[in-house]
Amino acid sequence: xxxxxxxxxxxxxxxxxxxxxxxxxxxxxxxxxxxxxxIAMEAELSPGTLYLYFKGKEELHTSLSxxxxxxxxxxxxxxxxxxxxxxxKIKRFCDVFIDMYEYDSNxxxxxxxxxxxxxxxxxxxxxxxxIKTHSTMAHGAMVDVIKExxxxxxxxxxxxxxxxxxxxxxxxxxxxxxxxxxxxxxxxDFVKSTLKTAFKIILKGLxxx
Amino acid sequence: xxxxxxxxxxxxxxxxxxxxxxxxxxxxxxxxxxxxxxIAMEAELSPGTLYLYFKGKEELHTSLSxxxxxxxxxxxxxxxxxxxxxxxKIKRFCDVFIDMYEYDSNxxxxxxxxxxxxxxxxxxxxxxxxIKTHSTMAHGAMVDVIKExxxxxxxxxxxxxxxxxxxxxxxxxxxxxxxxxxxxxxxxDFVKSTLKTAFKIILKGLxxx
Amino acid sequence: xxxxxxxxxxxxxxxxxxxxxxxxxxxxxxxxxxxxxxIAMEAELSPGTLYLYFKGKEELHTSLSxxxxxxxxxxxxxxxxxxxxxxxKIKRFCDVFIDMYEYDSNxxxxxxxxxxxxxxxxxxxxxxxxIKTHSTMAHGAMVDVIKExxxxxxxxxxxxxxxxxxxxxxxxxxxxxxxxxxxxxxxxDFVKSTLKTAFKIILKGLxxx
Amino acid sequence: xxxxxxxxxxxxxxxxxxxxxxxxxxxxxxxxxxxxxxIAMEAELSPGTLYLYFKGKEELHTSLSxxxxxxxxxxxxxxxxxxxxxxxKIKRFCDVFIDMYEYDSNxxxxxxxxxxxxxxxxxxxxxxxxIKTHSTMAHGAMVDVIKExxxxxxxxxxxxxxxxxxxxxxxxxxxxxxxxxxxxxxxxDFVKSTLKTAFKIILKGLxxx
DNA sequence: TATGAATGAGGTTTCATTCAT
DNA sequence: TATGAATGAAACCTCATTCAT
Numbered sequence: 109x110x111x112x113x114x115x116x117x118x119x120x121x122x123x124x125x126x127x128x129x130x131x132x133x134x135x136x137x138x139x140x141x142x143x144x145x146x147i148a149m150e151a152e153l154s155p156g157t158l159y160l161y162f163k164g165k166e167e168l169h170t171s172l173s174x175x176x177x178x179x180x181x182x183x184x185x186x187x188x189x190x191x192x193x194x195x196x197k198i199k200r201f202c203d204v205f206i207d208m209y210e211y212d213s214n215x216x217x218x219x220x221x222x223x224x225x226x227x228x229x230x231x232x233x234x235x236x237x238x239i240k241t242h243s244t245m246a247h248g249a250m251v252d253v254i255k256e257x258x259x260x261x262x263x264x265x266x267x268x269x270x271x272x273x274x275x276x277x278x279x280x281x282x283x284x285x286x287x288x289x290x291x292x293x294x295x296x297d298f299v300k301s302t303l304k305t306a307f308k309i310i311l312k313g314l315x316x317x
Numbered sequence: 318x319x320x321x322x323x324x325x326x327x328x329x330x331x332x333x334x335x336x337x338x339x340x341x342x343x344x345x346x347x348x349x350x351x352x353x354x355x356i357a358m359e360a361e362l363s364p365g366t367l368y369l370y371f372k373g374k375e376e377l378h379t380s381l382s383x384x385x386x387x388x389x390x391x392x393x394x395x396x397x398x399x400x401x402x403x404x405x406k407i408k409r410f411c412d413v414f415i416d417m418y419e420y421d422s423n424x425x426x427x428x429x430x431x432x433x434x435x436x437x438x439x440x441x442x443x444x445x446x447x448i449k450t451h452s453t454m455a456h457g458a459m460v461d462v463i464k465e466x467x468x469x470x471x472x473x474x475x476x477x478x479x480x481x482x483x484x485x486x487x488x489x490x491x492x493x494x495x496x497x498x499x500x501x502x503x504x505x506d507f508v509k510s511t512l513k514t515a516f517k518i519i520l521k522g523l524x525x526x
Numbered sequence: 527x528x529x530x531x532x533x534x535x536x537x538x539x540x541x542x543x544x545x546x547x548x549x550x551x552x553x554x555x556x557x558x559x560x561x562x563x564x565i566a567m568e569a570e571l572s573p574g575t576l577y578l579y580f581k582g583k584e585e586l587h588t589s590l591s592x593x594x595x596x597x598x599x600x601x602x603x604x605x606x607x608x609x610x611x612x613x614x615k616i617k618r619f620c621d622v623f624i625d626m627y628e629y630d631s632n633x634x635x636x637x638x639x640x641x642x643x644x645x646x647x648x649x650x651x652x653x654x655x656x657i658k659t660h661s662t663m664a665h666g667a668m669v670d671v672i673k674e675x676x677x678x679x680x681x682x683x684x685x686x687x688x689x690x691x692x693x694x695x696x697x698x699x700x701x702x703x704x705x706x707x708x709x710x711x712x713x714x715d716f717v718k719s720t721l722k723t724a725f726k727i728i729l730k731g732l733x734x735x
Numbered sequence: 736x737x738x739x740x741x742x743x744x745x746x747x748x749x750x751x752x753x754x755x756x757x758x759x760x761x762x763x764x765x766x767x768x769x770x771x772x773x774i775a776m777e778a779e780l781s782p783g784t785l786y787l788y789f790k791g792k793e794e795l796h797t798s799l800s801x802x803x804x805x806x807x808x809x810x811x812x813x814x815x816x817x818x819x820x821x822x823x824k825i826k827r828f829c830d831v832f833i834d835m836y837e838y839d840s841n842x843x844x845x846x847x848x849x850x851x852x853x854x855x856x857x858x859x860x861x862x863x864x865x866i867k868t869h870s871t872m873a874h875g876a877m878v879d880v881i882k883e884x885x886x887x888x889x890x891x892x893x894x895x896x897x898x899x900x901x902x903x904x905x906x907x908x909x910x911x912x913x914x915x916x917x918x919x920x921x922x923x924d925f926v927k928s929t930l931k932t933a934f935k936i937i938l939k940g941l942x943x944x
Numbered sequence: 945t946a947t948g949a950a951t952g953a954g955g956t957t958t959c960a961t962t963c964a965t
Numbered sequence: 966t967a968t969g970a971a972t973g974a975a976a977c978c979t980c981a982t983t984c985a986t
Contacts, residue, residue: 122949140349144977154951159978220493240502266514270507273495274515278483281490286482292449298479305475306483313522353960363968365962374960540970558767562956572972577957638911658920684932688925691913692905692933699908704900710867716897723893724901731940771981781947783983792981 123161123171126151130172135214139169170235176219177239180208181246188249194257195311198275201250202307205279206300213287213299220280250275254314263314275310282306332370332380335360339381344423348378379444383451385428389417390455397458403466404520407484410459411516414488415509418496422508425492456481463523472523484519491515541579541589544569548590553632557587588653594637595657598626599664606667612675613729616693619668620725623697624718631705631717638698665690672732681732693728700724750788750798753778757799762841766796797862801869803846807835808873815876821884822938825902828877829934832906833927836914840926843910874899881941890941902937909933 129151133142144165148155162168187200209216250272257263263271286299338360342351353374357364371377396409418425459481466472472480495508547569551560562583566573580586605618627634668690675681681689704717756778760769771792775782789795814827836843877899884890890898913926 119949143975155977156952156979157950160949165977264518270511270514271518273498273507273511274487274491274518277490277494278487278515278519279490280494281486281488282483284493285486285489289482292445292452298482302479302482305479306487309473309480309483309519309522310487311522313518313520352958357969364960365969366967368961369966537970561954573956574958574973575971578970583956682936688929688932689936691916691925691929692909692936695908695912696901696905696933696937697908698912699904699906700901702911703904703907707900710863710870716900720897720900723897724905727891727898727901727937727940728905729940731936731938770979775948782981783948784946786982787945 119161126153126158126161126168127172127175130168131212131214131218134169134172134218135212139165144168167232167235170239173219174235174238174242176208176216177242177246180204180219181242181249183208184246184249188252194253194260194262195315197253198257198311198314199307201253201275202279202303205283206303209283209287209299209303213283216280216283217287220284247272247276257314262316264316271314275314278306278310279303328370335362335367335370335377336381336384339377340421340424340427343378343381343427344421353377376441376444379448382428383444383447385417385424386448386451386455389413389428390451390458392416393455393458397461403462403469403471404524406462407466407520407523408516410462410484411488411512414492415512418492418508418512422496425489426496456485459484466523471525473525480523484523487515487519488512537579544571544576544579544586545590545593548586549630549632549636552587552590552636553630557583562586585650585653588657591637592653592656592660594626594634595660595664598622598637599660599667601626602664602667606670612671612678612680613733615671616675616729616732617725619671619693620697620721623701624721627701627705627717627721634698634701635705638702665694668693675732680734682734689732693732696724696728697721746788753780753785753788753795754799754802757795758839758842758845761796761799761845762839771795794859794862797866800846801862801865803835803842804866804869804873807831807846808869808876810834811873811876815879821880821887821889822942824880825884825938825941826934828880828902829906829930832910833930836910836926836930840914843907844914874903877902884941889943891943898941902941905933905937906930 126147130142130147133147133150136142137146142165144158145155147168148158151158158168162171183204184201187197187204190197190200192200205216251268254263254268254271254275258265258268282303283299286302287297289295290297290299335356339351339356342356342359345351346355353364353367356377357367360367367377371380392413393410396406396413399406399409401409414425460477463472463477463480463484467474467477491512492508495511496506498504499506499508544565548560548565551565551568554560555564560583562576563573565586566576569576576586580589601622602619605615605622608615608618610618623634669686672681672686672689672693676683676686700721701717704720705715707713708715708717753774757769757774760774760777763769764773771782771785774795775785778785785795789798810831811828814824814831817824817827819827832843878895881890881895881898881902885892885895909930910926913929914924916922917924917926
């Protein structure tokens, strides 16, 4: 490996380190309450250093979200490539959400928050484009599976994009909502089981007969 | 009406005026970016005056969300009281979401944002309690309808609370997600039609056979 | 006087107070070294308050310079209106510079610094316009006097604008240079006497014979 | 040449390279806005390396100014040695200014900025001494020529130092002022022609009759 | 000698909140 | 009750400087 590649790699590592620190702090405190200083401390760096890798707080937060989105898109695409039925794939999508939620519940929450209002405005075109790309990828994979199901005469004949939207947003909605109930009522974590039930209902709703 | 009552009433009116101003500003800018001064200007009051009615920015935002939640709960409960089938009620719930979205798309978005992470933490017990109350009410109404359906042997025999969660969060998720797609891709507004399709699918999934 | 006028007046007074504080601090420390906090302390206000009246450090500094320029333009125009010979008016211009220098030597220095390189770039159009206006006024007055002299056959027949430039810039140059010698060599203040000699030489140079 | 001398020479060359880079950057951006990193890039070196040759930004800037001053002093002294009349020498001084302005207009501007307030304060004694030395040299040369003229009965009998001050500062003032007009009004460059006219006027003013 | 990533002090700026009127 | 000027804490961010390599 040349010296340039090593440097590049180190730089990438450092970026990941910072993003991981940011993940922890943003998860605990939320965007407003989190401070750059805190993230720097978590990353065991000085505040100034963060600015060598990210233009500012906003960009750091967005980068984190994109990282998550990328991961989600990857996992979903893996499912599409598998040699299983469309129905089974829909179930696996559900598992992907569950896995991510179990790995770090805040990851998903963060992501879904990115995808609406407040955050989307004031985003640089570059980042907006990245989000679109990965989002389209993840969503496109879902659309493909739906299409597959429709073509095989298994799913109802609605517009596949709409069905994928419903699938995605129901899963996302369940995560947000059930997780918030958990926080609000300090109850047990029902996200997983609720997601599974949601899957069953929606799958049944999707099927032709 | 006594003088005290009138005063009380006026105060309430003023509070509503402020909350409406806050709704506009928070909708456009989000919690962070919105400033008290802007809200005051929108309400045609001075910043100081807002503090006579609300303890601070946080409380104002929460009050707004509660207001919305209250409205939603009301609308949902109206549905429960109607003399129609459980199935039809589920459909009406969908209409309630659509109506609110059409009245002010940001209203719903705002509400769903309340329901997680960032905002819920650091909330005074009093407000947490109010949120719980109204939330429980709205949600409870849904649970009742689900129960009704189960008792009548129309719906599948899952835990009614879970089913209501799924119903609620799917609707909410669709609004958030499809609305964000609208913003991201500057496309037409498919929230209404997608919500309707979602309803059909979920209803089909809910039904026993 | 109406309440609005009074408010406006008070606001203007406050602005002047801040500019005066800024004058002291900028004079002592220069633009870089001076801090907003220091100026605020000098003005017996909090840092934040300064931002109610000026957009930032840059604008504050520019406002100060414009204030000075305005004053200089006023004084010079007064001279033009007087019922004395063109020759005498040129001498009075010299006195105006001397007066301003004696009132606060840093005032003039500051002004001349505004008028070149570093500061002029990055200036908002609004301020650039104001500077142009006042600058043109002051300079135009000088041009008028020169023209007067030429028309009366007293002064050499060069382009009046060029002659006014030379007059102005020689005066300014002397102030900058002799003052810097004073600082560098901790010598006595020869600005006044040197300016007077400069006046004599230039006047002689300007005259036709 | 021994190895030590060569090293010394190389070091000197490197210093000059850095100073030239600094000249460009300081010229374009001014002292505040210019950054060490930019200068390093311009010099095709790393920021750290600059600190091997200069103690810091301040010293670098001062070194640049001294370099310019040294050059100016050299050119002026060359004039003094020539076998021409005092009157002609004064004219040549004007040419020196014009040449430097034409070579790099920012050079002179930069120099004149050194000579007051902000920059002079906070300067180490060592540098202050160097500035004094070269300044005295340049200025002394002018004084000599003036004296020459007075002794030959050509120039008026004012204190030679004062006359040299006026000469120097008028030239400097014209450069600063006319150049700033150029920037402000985006007009043609009249520095050269205005300087020439200034020379004529002042020379006429200096002459005994 | 040269590097350039990291530092961190310290500046500018914002804005929720207060309080005299 | 209403005001809105003033506050000042606290955040973001910059960049001259250092130091391990």
